[in-house]
Amino acid sequence: MKVIRSINSIQKQMTDLIKQGKQIGFVPTMGFFHEGHISLMRQARNDNDIVITSIFVNPLQFGPSEDFEQYPRNEEKDAKIAEEIDVDYLFMPDVSEMYPEKMSIDISINNRVNVLCGRSRPGHFDGVITVLTKLFNIVRPDKVYFGMKDAQQVAVVDALITNLNFPIELIGLPTVREGDGLAKSSRNVYLKDGERSEAIWLSKALIKGQELVVDGEKNPDIIVKEVINTLKQQTNSKLDYVELLSYPELQPVSVINEQVILAAAVYFERARLIDNLIFDSEGRLNK
């Protein structure tokens, strides 16, 4: 595995590989790998001639009061994991390499973002699509892999790729969970002991909502109320949002008669956790 920090160097090597007809799979990450990242890299390894993973904690997607400085990092361990999965290239640029000066070009998204994490993290997805546009141009992959835990991110990247005609296939892979259902997340390390046992209620509450749909409930308000009440009863976390929306359009629905996302975000003392389920009008889970 080659570890590369220079844009010029990785871009040249990728160009050479493309001109040789190689198919390239790309897993963009912020590092601190868990089984979620590993599942993305494994799938990319399975699908492509060349696998490239990037690790870049992108300051543009963190708000001024968010955890950019504190975001967990462990380059050495990450590199070992990527090597074990037989990743070919690990691209780890510095902030000054990606943003040598203030950007003259601004990229923003005006759809699919005034809901869920977009509402509580203004500018977050503008930062995400800006760095992805740069990374897509640097790597020029055939396929790109994201985890469905960040379902809104997948919807936003879908809009980015479609609107700007990137010749890239977007692949969203199922959320990887702990044995007790907690979605794997780099931010789980921030959870205190008591919080860790409460955190399992994030997925449990969403499942309670989805089960109501399986039982025939079509009213999104009732589903959302069920999730909120469960979270309030079972945890001391502070609620950010619980929402039920069409997916991937992320529009409000008055009746559940299409594919929807039921998503929640809660704050524990040092960790903001998110989770979601995507299911059809009968409550059948996606994948």
Next chain:
Amino acid sequence: MKVIRSINSIQKQMTDLIKQGKQIGFVPTMGFFHEGHISLMRQARNDNDIVITSIFVNPLQFGPSEDFEQYPRNEEKDAKIAEEIDVDYLFMPDVSEMYPEKMSIDISINNRVNVLCGRSRPGHFDGVITVLTKLFNIVRPDKVYFGMKDAQQVAVVDALITNLNFPIELIGLPTVREGDGLAKSSRNVYLKDGERSEAIWLSKALIKGQELVVDGEKNPDIIVKEVINTLKQQTNSKLDYVELLSYPELQPVSVINEQVILAAAVYFERARLIDNLIFDSEGRLNK
């Protein structure tokens, strides 16, 4: 020469060519070819394995009171010209092909645009970089060709390519002129007979300014005043701007001691014409 109107079709063919290791030169245009466009296509033919020209009158870069509907078009003649230059692909998408729905992604530029044409055409360069981002992703060229008559456009595309890491070499080619010095432009067809003879003073006035620099003048205000006075004395056109700025940064200068652009835009009854000269602190013209 293949004439293609579908994004999917051209994108697939370009991908095939890239994977065969072909070098691709791209000439994005709005059509109604004149010798300026021809010089770009000839240079692209000379430099690359494959030459692709696009013709797309991009509604996003026209203001509501501008000439989108009236912009001159002649697909048949353009296709004949491109064929004669041995262009390989002519890409001519419809507006509905390029913008099937309202864009969810907005791209804008916050630098190099509050001067020259950017000031009198708000949003123009945002439209230019949006369509170019799409076209770059559709075509994926190695080199892209623009005329220096649109020097601000070249400066803006330079920022686009650099900021977003497009692996594309930007080539700006000299303005092609009529025998009497008038810069070739698709909009010259709008000039009435009396206006056509006045229009030569656009380039003549700029040359008078540049000659002052050759003679040792370093004060931009004096140069600009000379150009304005000449245009007022010799034409009945309405002045849009005359400016002298650093190039390609497009920043104001108080003394001419670096490469600068001296640029002017004037309105005739039905045509807005632009022209510019780029020269160093001694007045030596670029190229």
